Amino acid sequence: MTSAFVVGDRFRKKVSNLLEQPDSSLSEELRTKLGDLLERNGQIILPFSIARQLKQYLQDEGHPFYLHELLEDSSLHLPEFVKPPRNPELVARLEIIKARLANEEYNKMTRNVNNQEMNRNGTLAEFGQQVRSAKAVIVTVFNFLVTIIATFACSYIGSQYLFTETTARVISAVIATSVVGLAELYVLVRTMEGEFGEP
Incomplete structure (x- = not known):
């Protein structure tokens, strides 16, 4: 003053x-x-x-x-303002609060970062999930093919007791294989939808 x-x-x-x-x-x-x-x-x-x-x-x-x-x-005449010395207790408390706020800000920025990241394309957990999904699809397709082949073989061999001609046996085997194939295809599509998360 x-x-x-x-x-x-x-x-x-x-x-x-x-x-x-x-x-x-x-x-x-x-x-x-x-x-x-x-x-x-x-x-x-x-x-x-x-x-x-x-x-x-x-x-x-x-x-x-x-x-x-x-x-x-x-x-x-305005005397030069002399800044009073800061209270060391207050300075220490302010430093603690600053550190806490910086830590909270850092946690907020990094909360969606996974430390198991393999590369920029995804994490190890995502890679494992993709492998399991691919494995399930391969097994389902292989099961479909084995079922079709087995149905055709069983129908062809079993139809020899009903038909004597080869043409009739092949036609009956194709019909049985088509019915089983359509049923198996329906199951395959439902399984694929479940794997990719579609309703």
């Missing part, structure tokens, strides 16, 4: 003239303070207490100028 003025040339001239007057009724204390101020080189800093005493003197003596006229080219 400011408590002084930085006075200009107008103040110097007027106060110098006032001090040079032999009949002035300035008190010795005020005369000494003002004289000390004017003798300084560089900036003259006038404390508020001296300014109040000077104002009172000017009012009491009825001088033709006022204090605000003396201070027209002056400015307020």
Whole structure:
């Protein structure tokens, strides 16, 4: 908070003239303070207490100028702000809070990252799931083919008791194989839908 003025040339001239007057009724204390101020080189800093005493003197003596006229080219003296030292306890607590917030932010950023990542195409768990899915499809297709072949063979051999001609035996085997193949194809499609997660 400011408590002084930085006075200009107008103040110097007027106060110098006032001090040079032999009949002035300035008190010795005020005369000494003002004289000390004017003798300084560089900036003259006038404390508020001296300014109040000077104002009172000017009012009491009825001088033709006022204090605000003396201070027209002056400015307020703003002392340099001295930053108070920080409390070490507070600094330690702030560091802990900063570290906690940084850790939470890091966890939020990395919560969907899997540390078992094999490469950028997927994780080991996804690769294992794909292998199991492919294995199930291969087994199902192989089962379909074995069933078709076995049905044809059984129908062809079993039809010899009903038909004597080879053509009739082949036709009956193809018909039986088609029926079983369609049923097996239905099961295969349902299995494939289950593997790929379709309804």
